[in-house]
Structure formats: C-alpha cells, structure tokens
Amino acid sequence: MTHFKVNTRSTRSNARTGVLQTNHGDIQTPVFMPVGTQATVKGVLPMHVESHGAQILLSNTYHLMLRPGVDLIRQLGGLHGFMNWRRPILTDSGGFQVFSLAAMRKISDQGVTFSSHLDGSRHVMTPESVIDLQLGFNSDIMMPLDICTGYPSSRDQAESDMLKTISWEIQAVEHWRSKARGQHLFAIVQGAGYRELRDYCAAELQKYDFPGYAIGGVSVGEPIEEIEAIIAHTVPLLPEHRPRYVMGLGLPENLRFAIAQGVDMFDCVLPTRLARHGQxxxxxxxxxxxxxxxxxxxxxxxxxxCDCLACSQFSRAYIRHLMVAKEMLGAMLLSIHNIRFLIRFVDTIRSEIENGTF
Ligand SMILES: [Zn+2]
Structure with a gap:
C-alpha cells in the first residue's frame, strides 16, 4: 500500500511533510484536525470549516452510536452526507468516552459493556462492532477499540490495559481486512508513561502493518513534560513509512514540539472549547x-x-460585546478564529519544513 508518502524530511529536526490518501481526498501533513464530536464542529458551519482550511474532521463513535445511531447515519449517506462535509473524516473508536463518560463499565476479553450516559441503556462494544460502526459512518480513517490508561496509573494497570488493547487491536485489524473498502485503520500505541510498555506495544502492533499509528494515552492530565517525554520516546518506535498521530493534542507549543519529533497528525477540541469561554x-x-x-x-x-472571517470583518470590541452580552455569535466567531489559527499555525510549519527552516 502506498497511501502515505513522505515528501520532505527536515535536516534540523525529525519533522517531515507528506501526503495521506483517503477515500475522500488527499491530506497534506502535518495536519491539525478540528473535532466535530456530534457530527458538527460546535458553532461552525461545515462550509466555513472547509473554507478556513480544514482538510479533515474528527468525529466520535461513542456519541454517534448512542445518538442518532449508526442506522440513521448510514441511511442518510454516511457521516459525509448526514453532516454535509465533503472532505475526509476520522472517527475515534469511542473507547475513551466509554471509560470517561459511561457508567457501569464491564471489560472482558471480548470487549466492553456499558450504560449510556444519556439514558442508562446497556450497550456492548467489541473490537469488531467498533469497526462495523465506523464502516457504517463511512469514515476515512478508523480507530480500534482501546483502553486509554488514566493518569497517574500503576505499572500493573498500564500493562494490563496495554495487553488487552493489543489483543483487541489484533481482532480489529483482522475484521477490518475482511470488510474495509479503502478506509484506513490506525493502530493505537498505549502503555502510559512506562517506556518498556510503549516499546512492547509499538513492536507488537507493527507486526500487523496498520495503515497508520497513533500515540494514545497522552494529554490525560499529566504534566506537559511527561507528554513530551512519551512522544519523544514513542515516535522513533513507529514505522517511518506510516502516518503518525498524537491524539488529543492542540496547543500551538505542543504541536510545534510534536511535529519536530516527527508527528504528522493532531486533533483537539480546544479551539472551540476555549472559544466558548472567550479565549x-x-x-x-x-x-x-x-x-x-x-x-x-x-x-x-x-x-x-489572521485571515479568518472573524478577523477580516469584526473588531475585538464587537466580539467582546457579543461575549459579554452572551450572544451566540461571539463564540461562533471565536471558534472560527481559533480553528483557523491552528490550521494556519500548522500550515506555516509545513512550509518551513519544505523550505528547510524548521
Ligand atoms: Zn482570525
């Protein structure tokens, strides 16, 4: 498979640029992916997400399976048709939300049983069902069911979560190979802050030649030095010819650090969450x-x-007035700006890598 091509390698750092091919078009990397948890980037029209340079959106399997359900989304043209977004979509597995939102979780070798945080109804996620859900959404990039170890964690807990994650990922990749039509499945490397666990997990998963590799279990409450240490340690363990994705990272200084280590993809709810608080x-x-x-x-x-819609048409004084008056347009404009800021930030770094200045 040649769905990912590295174009430029920095001589000053481990940064690189590349192109990732998907069913809904090519993605230039490094890339920042805005998050549309409920099949919407909160407060921003899809046409504005696109016109402000987003190449790919992230959405969430846990939330969408509970509401409105995969059957409706499949009937209405998959996620692309349902939300009217033409470019690629990555969906996460929902594992993180099962472990952070749902009640009464019960983990077994087969998967996880849980109660919906919305209405208490019982659901099961297995490595295979999570792939089937994402095929129903017609996601371009799918993530396997995993256990995201919290922070802090004991080594025993981190090891047991990591081993279960590996066995689930093997089930997922076998199911994906039998059913996928050009959709990519990324592996997720877990192991918390324990280097030997990260080593083991990365080595095991590479045996299955996933189309991409994510570093999971970072940005779960640990200090930034710890996040950076995990990224710096784990990236060199991942295959050179596959895209690398750090889940849940979104502050400019964190993106800059991770790109210099050789990370290609990022997602974060931060630009819209900060916007709703006026930041x-x-x-x-x-x-x-x-x-x-x-x-x-x-x-x-x-x-x-900045060249965004908010900056080209409105003043700080006006947007401040909207926020103070609790008018929804205020958060909408700040969201557009923050998304554009991060996209432009990563675009600039991509140019710098190409020019040999990063
Ligand atoms: Zn702006």
Missing amino acids: FFAGNGDRRNIKNRQFFDDSTPLDPG
Missing part, C-alpha cells in the same frame, strides 16, 4: 480572553495576522 489565540499562540476590559473599545481584529 482566543493571537501572535505566536498566546491565549487571551476577549472579555477582558482592555478590549472594550479595541477596534483591531482578534489577531492582526
């Missing part, structure tokens, strides 16, 4: 709050260097 990115990635008094009569855009 926006500016300059080199500093975060500011529009509700601060200093912006009361500020006629300049959120970030003078």
Whole structure:
C-alpha cells in the first residue's frame, strides 16, 4: 500500500511533510484536525470549516452510536452526507468516552459493556462492532477499540490495559481486512508513561502493518513534560513509512514540539472549547480572553495576522460585546478564529519544513 508518502524530511529536526490518501481526498501533513464530536464542529458551519482550511474532521463513535445511531447515519449517506462535509473524516473508536463518560463499565476479553450516559441503556462494544460502526459512518480513517490508561496509573494497570488493547487491536485489524473498502485503520500505541510498555506495544502492533499509528494515552492530565517525554520516546518506535498521530493534542507549543519529533497528525477540541469561554489565540499562540476590559473599545481584529472571517470583518470590541452580552455569535466567531489559527499555525510549519527552516 502506498497511501502515505513522505515528501520532505527536515535536516534540523525529525519533522517531515507528506501526503495521506483517503477515500475522500488527499491530506497534506502535518495536519491539525478540528473535532466535530456530534457530527458538527460546535458553532461552525461545515462550509466555513472547509473554507478556513480544514482538510479533515474528527468525529466520535461513542456519541454517534448512542445518538442518532449508526442506522440513521448510514441511511442518510454516511457521516459525509448526514453532516454535509465533503472532505475526509476520522472517527475515534469511542473507547475513551466509554471509560470517561459511561457508567457501569464491564471489560472482558471480548470487549466492553456499558450504560449510556444519556439514558442508562446497556450497550456492548467489541473490537469488531467498533469497526462495523465506523464502516457504517463511512469514515476515512478508523480507530480500534482501546483502553486509554488514566493518569497517574500503576505499572500493573498500564500493562494490563496495554495487553488487552493489543489483543483487541489484533481482532480489529483482522475484521477490518475482511470488510474495509479503502478506509484506513490506525493502530493505537498505549502503555502510559512506562517506556518498556510503549516499546512492547509499538513492536507488537507493527507486526500487523496498520495503515497508520497513533500515540494514545497522552494529554490525560499529566504534566506537559511527561507528554513530551512519551512522544519523544514513542515516535522513533513507529514505522517511518506510516502516518503518525498524537491524539488529543492542540496547543500551538505542543504541536510545534510534536511535529519536530516527527508527528504528522493532531486533533483537539480546544479551539472551540476555549472559544466558548472567550479565549482566543493571537501572535505566536498566546491565549487571551476577549472579555477582558482592555478590549472594550479595541477596534483591531482578534489577531492582526489572521485571515479568518472573524478577523477580516469584526473588531475585538464587537466580539467582546457579543461575549459579554452572551450572544451566540461571539463564540461562533471565536471558534472560527481559533480553528483557523491552528490550521494556519500548522500550515506555516509545513512550509518551513519544505523550505528547510524548521
Ligand atoms: Zn482570525
């Protein structure tokens, strides 16, 4: 398979640029993927997500299987047709939400039984059913059921979660090989902060030649130094010719670090979550709050260097007014800006890698 091609390798770091082919088009890497958990990037129209440069969206299997359910989404054209998004979609397995949101979880070798956080109804996720759900959504990139070990964790817990994750991933990849039509399945390397577990997990999963490799279990509450240490340790364990994805990372300084280690893909809810609290990115990635008094009569855009819809048409003073008055347009504009900021941030790094300056 040649669905991923590395184009440029930095001579100054382990950074690289590449192209990842999917059923819904090519993705230039490194790439930041906005998150649309409920088949919507909160507060932003799909046409604006696209026009602000998003190459791919992330959505969530756990939420969509519970509501509205895979049958409806399949009937209405898969996730692309349902939400009117033309470009690629990555769906996560839902494992993370089962372990963070659902009640009464029961894990077995076969999978996990849980109660919905919405209405208490009982559900089962198996490695195979999670693949079938994502095939029903017609996701371009699918993730296998895994156990994301929390922080802090004992070595025994991390090891047992990691071993179960590997066996689930093997079941997933076998099921995927028999059913997929061009959709990619990525592996997820777990092992918490224990290097020898990361080593073992990465080596085992590579035997199955997954189309891509994710580093899971980071950004789960540990300090940034720990996140960076796990990334720096794990990336060199992953195959050179496959895309590498760190799940749940989204601050500019974290993206810069991870790209320099050789990571290609990122997702995070941060740009829209921060926006709903009035926060926006500016300059080199500093975060500011529009509700601060200093912006009361500020006629300049959120970030003078930004080309987004919010920055090209509205002042800080206006957006501050919207947020203070609790008008929904305020968070919508801040969301568009924050998404565009991160996409532009990664686009700039991609150009720098190509120019030999990163
Ligand atoms: Zn902007």
